[in-house]
Amino acid sequence: MWAAYAAAHPEAVADPEHTVEHFGDHEALADELLDLVLSGRKRATAELVAEFAARGDRMPRIGSHWIACDGRGAPRIVIRSTELRLSDFPGVDAAFAADEAEDDGSLEAWREGHRRYWQRTCAARGAEWRESDEIVLERFLVVWPPEHADRRA
Numbered sequence: 001m002w003a004a005y006a007a008a009h010p011e012a013v014a015d016p017e018h019t020v021e022h023f024g025d026h027e028a029l030a031d032e033l034l035d036l037v038l039s040g041r042k043r044a045t046a047e048l049v050a051e052f053a054a055r056g057d058r059m060p061r062i063g064s065h066w067i068a069c070d071g072r073g074a075p076r077i078v079i080r081s082t083e084l085r086l087s088d089f090p091g092v093d094a095a096f097a098a099d100e101a102e103d104d105g106s107l108e109a110w111r112e113g114h115r116r117y118w119q120r121t122c123a124a125r126g127a128e129w130r131e132s133d134e135i136v137l138e139r140f141l142v143v144w145p146p147e148h149a150d151r152r153a
Helices: 002-008 027-038 049-055 094-100 107-124
Strands: 018-022 044-048 065-069 075-087 135-144
Touching: 002 065, 002 135, 027 065, 027 075, 044 049, 044 094, 044 107, 049 135, 094 107, 094 135
Parallel strands: 018 065
Antiparallel strands: 044 135, 065 075, 075 135
């Protein structure tokens, strides 16, 4: 998938580094969130800074790419980061929650769902989640394959 994208858009891959990952922390959630992206509704995601560090992953950069896989690890799309900012939990706004498009897209649903998610993922690595933890808020475009790519990609 990466080779096909790079061949079609060599100007977009000046930095050939990219990550391969999936949304969420289990197969069903990965598929659910990927479906939201494929439908065109979801164009943002949020991850704790501490989670990147715990996995040994580089922090995303504007213009960086990642291959999003389904819950079984099959690559489905290439995503390009277009906006990044750091925040804490109270600093997330309704516009970001709507762009993340989970549940009903409201800030209240975003807070409820992410509170549960980060409590679960932090506990799984032996940590305790706090609302003051730094969060990477990332907006993105789908850039490959062409049938899923955003028009402005």
